[in-house]
Amino acid sequence: MFLSGLLASLVGVSGVVALNTGVAKLPVLGYNTWNAFRCDINESLILETGELMVKHGLLAAGYNYLNLDDCYSEKNRSKSGDIVASAAKFPSGMKNLTNKIHKLGFKTGIYSDSGWFTCGGYPGSFSNELRDLKTFKDWGFDYLKYDNCAIPYDSITRQGIVGRYQPMADAVAKVAAETKTEPIVLSLCEWGWSQVWQWGKRFGQSWRTTGDIEPHWLSLASIINFNSFLTTSTDFYGRNDLDMLQLGNGNLTDDEAKSHFTAWALMKSPLFIGTDLRNVTKETLEILTNREILAINQDPVYGESISPFRWGVNPDWTSDPINPANYWSGQSENGTVFMMLNTRDEATKMSFNLTESPWIRAGRKYSVRDLWAHTNNGTAIRNFTATVPPHGVVALLLKDAGDEPNGIFPECSVWWQCTDRNGTRVGG
Structure with missing residues (x-):
């Protein structure tokens, strides 16, 4: 099956200018809680994970973000309308948590959603974008993964997907201007259904292009296949996000794990570890800390995907x-x-x-x-x-x-249409 329709839709993708907010020029490297823990997170687990990242050399290798995913809040907002951190999971408060994470040497990220609720059923940011962004900034977060569940009816939004993401992008810019600080890194988790690679650069530093990754080879191959047609939309400040690294979470062979890491890194995807570091293997750590591969992902001269x-x-x-x-x-x-x-x-x-x-x-x-x-x-x-x-x-x-040495035959490495000065075809 040939992708004539898809290829036609990609015309002009490379002409979209990436959003240069002064942050995330290069792909972000770090840890995300979702793959390993889903909703079973708490402050002691987050801090233990950060300490293990330092111990295992992951921070030194460049993985300098430690990010919370879904399920960190109470199910309801406060009376004043704010998102409230779960008292059971984070009894010391989010500001205390981010302070400790920063002292370990990391930046840190959090999660929200453009709809009524997050994918896990917690408060989303629809109609509360600026309020929530201020909360995340006050809590000390540096990065926001912004998902796409529980979308309000069209009669409420009167917007397509681009319009639904615009308010949060505006909030990021407004809060940065008001606080005179670096803007939060905005990562769109839209799954590619609306061809986000064409417009994501207007709002965020990365954008998901497919559904969620699964810990087996067929999922990896499918994601690589889809993104092979989108490589021109990746450059400095904006890139296709192939989803989190699944090393150690399923039935991947060592060779499959190397293929997974290599493709993600060389296609300049953000690299977020999703492995429970309490049980991580030596082999997984060796893959994650391959500095020669990471150096290409973090290349300061060329931002494009292979x-x-x-x-x-x-x-x-x-x-x-x-x-x-x-x-x-x-x-x-x-x-x-x-x-x-x-x-x-x-x-x-x-x-x-x-x-x-x-x-x-x-x-x-x-x-x-x-x-x-x-x-x-x-x-x-x-x-x-x-x-x-x-x-x-x-x-x-x-x-x-x-x-190359003289005297190699044929005279051209690709011999068809290779021609001598007198018009004679060479090597054919």
């Missing part, structure tokens, strides 16, 4: 939630990034011509850095080949190493 240059299993531009694009590349400050993703159920020999990537120069050789083995693997000339494990990944950084 993109497919060949689909592999399927013809190019095919949408297949089981077999997304296999061959990807993009720019980084230190060279050209490649990702080979094996969507098959068995180990597969995969190869590509270097100049299939638009960021590679013909007639040059390239040094090869394996970003998972952390090894320098010699020099590639024209082609690269590797055997990739089932549902596994190879991530590479290629750097220009000078002219």
